Amino acid sequence: MARKFRKRPSGPTIPAPAKIPVSLTVNGAAREIVVAPWVTLLDALREHLGLTGTKKGCDHGQCGACTVLLDGRRINSCMTFAVMQDGAKVTTVEGLARDGTLHPVQQAFIDHDAFQCGACTSGQICSAIGLIAEGRAKTVEEIRELMSGNICRCGAYPNIVAAIRQAMERERS
């Protein structure tokens, strides 16, 4: 049962933090939000824009589940504040399919069964798209090394690597 205060707590009131307007282009659409400075880009996407495809795993830049593309480059969205990214273009897993057709990397993950629980998958897919755009991974070893920022606790790594190889080969052909 909730206990009622007889009177309001004394002492000065703590001011609410100043909120700051932020303009983002998210998955091609202009979005305006007003957020406290401590709101990470990850929390802005999930809590303010309702885009929960991007996952909060560790929230400390150690797991890669929150990977999104920021101005085309893969980053950990938990390790930047939304206010710092005013004017940026963000692509999340929700923005990858075109007219109902999955992105080739999404399709490759399905073709190769490259996940079990799926918690890391949106981060893996965004990271793989970043990897392919960078164009530096040519071998299996290089794919593994350059995907090391995305942890998969289910251990689906062999299938993830196979999916990325398929998407890379389709891209080239």
Add this chain to the structure above:
Amino acid sequence: MIDFQYTRAADIADAVRQIAGDPAAKFIAGGTNLIDLMKENVERPSRLIDISRLPLREIEETPAGGLRIGALVPNSDLAHHPLVAERYPLLASAILAGASAQLRNMASTGGNLLQRTRCYYFYDTATPCNKRAPGSGCAARYGLNRMHAILGSSDACIATHPSDMCVALAALEAKVHVAGPGGERVIAFADFHRLPGDTPERDTNLRVDEIITAVELPARSFAAHYSYLKIRDRLSYAFALVAVAAALEFDRDAIKEVRLALGGVAHKPWRDVSVEAAMRGAPASRASFARAAEAMLRDARGFAHNAFKIELARRAIVRALTQAAAGTPQSQSVKKIR
């Protein structure tokens, strides 16, 4: 998270003005370390001054034949820049040995120098830590200290500096350009980071009202004979237990110039110019590399869980020098150590 003000710096002078006017403020660039520490309540800045939009993203050749790297160049752009990849492969290799592709895309050159230790007790506000709370004690000394220092530690602190990039910058004798209220100054890399002594709360000799503007590489680049060998608990995306930056130049078969810097073993990238001086003129043999390794570790001291790093460091030094001499540097993607 604690409340803080967010402002942007209009230019370098404005950044310096803002930080000089608020000693509890911090600059933020890539944010990959600072935001983590703020989430852990270890860093509690009153204000974040966002410098990420300042025009410090150029990599330019210097008249002296070196490179000037803007403080905001992301780690990934630096490692893959053609001038760095071709002329300073030791630096590129060290950068690519650290963190992940995502973090390297965000982390800045200047911020990499200002990374704080990954000592578990520094991160855990429930434990004593002289670096986080001066005078509170060191929990690592008698705690879990597998990742901690074997060289240059003090009674107050046995933390290590976590950067890979800085180990290569130490070996290459980079210079750090900084700006402050009194103007600009240049700090030799060896003088940038500090040993803990009685003031482990100070990682560097950068003053609180100064900003890093650039890192300068000298012309000497050791592109033919180098290796960055990083030993860690997993093959990627982990901090070093021991890392070695080795660079050699030869005059016929004799060592003409050598640089040797260690990561993961001390509060700063560890170099010993007397060891390098003793190697000059010697042949590139296993015996001379082993002598150098002995000398590098002569004052090493292990704690309960990290004494293995002393022998590990000796062997890694010999291996890295052997790789450098042979012109077969350690690959950062094929992890087999040859």
